[in-house]
Amino acid sequence: MSNYFEDLAKSVIAGQQERVKELTRQALDAGTDPVEIINQGLIAGMNVVGARFKVGQMFVPEVLMSARAMNGGMDLVKPLLVGQELPSAGKVVLGTVKGDLHDIGKNLVGMMLESAGFTVVNLGVDAGPDKFLQAIKEHKPGVIGMSALLTTTMLSMKDTIEVLKEEGLRNKVKVIVGGAPISQDFAEEIGADGFAPDAASATDLCKKLLA
């Protein structure tokens, strides 16, 4: 049975979605515990991917292929987890702020987070304070992440934080910010909990904030 896990992890690392699905089905048919499939197969593979990416042995497109392969397996296992806690590193709501349509960086953060086991709610672009507020009430995330590329739109990050304070939600959620014009200083200035310069460190930051 341990072979399933090893093969699963290898196939996740290689980004072979069809192979991952096939192995997941076989493991389930053989009566393997779904949680074990996730932890010892899918997530185990993804952990290797994360480590290799950090040292420059794997690259962004390969990480995304691996994440896609892992999710192929997850989709098969999830429905069987009724009543059981789905292993998740935490929930993150992401959005590009109001007036800004630049989203490749934010989407990359989302995919990196998912590949690290986070559940991600992606609000898309042009997300103002109201949209974040509504998402917090609906999804109850541990973290919200705001992204901006423009020096004008980055100012609306502060508006969102102010609205959270007014609504009494500021202490219920961690706020992180990122994007080309954003800096650690700016994050502190507007009262955010953290800043990450790139997608990989955003994942580390979320782990740290939710630990």
Add this chain to the structure above:
Amino acid sequence: MTRSQYVRANYQVNATPQFHVLSEHQCEDIYYGALEALERTGAEVHSQTALRIFREGGCRVDGNRVRFPARLVERAVRSTPSRVVISDREGHRSMFLEGNNVYYGPGPTNTYTLDPFTGERRRPKKSDTVRAGIVCDALPNIAYAMDNGTPMDVTPTLADVHAFQALVENTVKPIIHWGFGIEQYQDIVDMAAAVTGSLEELQRNPFIILYSESSPPLRHSEEAIDKAIFAAKTDIPVIYTPCTFSGGVAPATMAGSLVISVADFLVGLVAGQLVREGASFIMGGLISTMDMSSSILSYGATELSLLSAGLTDVARYMKIPMFSTGGCTDSKVIDVQMGIEAAFSILIAGLSGANVVHDCNYMEYGATGSLELMVMDDEIIGMVKKILKGIEVDDEHLAVDVIDAVGPGGHFLGEMHTMAHFRDFWAPTLINRLRYDGWKAEGSKTMGQRVREKTQNIINTHEPERLPKDVLHRIQEVVDRAEAREAAKKISK
């Protein structure tokens, strides 16, 4: 000359080195690829104004998605002037953006500046834009000014307006300038018209080029495309420049990235030509790879040079002036990497014959602007200009008579022919060619130290031509009006 009278047949001259990345057929393929993408996939447009123009102009509009019939795009390409002439602030026609003429200068909107006095990387202030104007004004190989960083000690939504004021008051050189939206564009045009005396004079003899960036793939924000439309309406030349990075917002192949870049430029161009047939458009421009480890858009990648040169070939094929990139680096400090990446990209951009080469100040993948880099680039541009001049071959330059007069074993130092020509050698101003002892006597300075000293010296001593008091006053009035408008907006919010 002793040679007998002769005529020659089939004699070819390379007046300059020859360099092309793409053949005419390959350019045609890229162009048709872009037409196919526009007709089949189309572009997402987030401006009601632009959507109406496209619909009325004959495009197929479905919600935000606009599909462009090839005939419309081809008509727009044909109606675009193949040359744009830009004057300096005094009205002297100084940049002839046509054929393979090359003009170098810096880039805009960096979110940090590398302070040439303290070495600190910090947020730019308006006083830094003043410095940028002064340094652009002083450097002989920098043809125009851009702002070297968004000033952040002013009203944020008017950083563009303040930056323009700082530039126009501190350099006579042409200015290429960005804006957040069309209100700010109007402010900038009004300031420029205050300098020329009237809008008509500015239109006849523009000393500014407006600059608008779109976000590939095939997506155009309201601000980006409305600015292109504004420029066409106002009859001021505009650069429409998609920011294309291979593997991220464009295919990971270079040809595919060129297709995206051309297609996204054409979306802006069609809007502009529908508003005013014959409006001056310059094709941008920023094209490179996404680094797959750090996910930056690389400004030091060799692909930036290769892709930019390829795009320049396509622009020439389309007979539209080209806005390209060079003199930039991913390095964070004044170091060897900066030198390698800047020199490479300035040379290739020059050889490609792109009309405007920008970003000769961009460090740290564009995040930081550096006047020191611009000063070093000025030297590199001097070297590249020499290479671009090629080798002249005629009787005077073959110098067979002089060779005969000097004879075997002689030297040429005392010849009048040498006197007449040795100044054609490129003479360095920052590159050091002293003998060891001379270099030591001058303080054993590195290139970085010499660059920093020259930059500081320019800022401390260069006096740009001042604008008359009444013009300064009218410019200030425009800035005040803009401030009042933004303040009113804040209150109504």
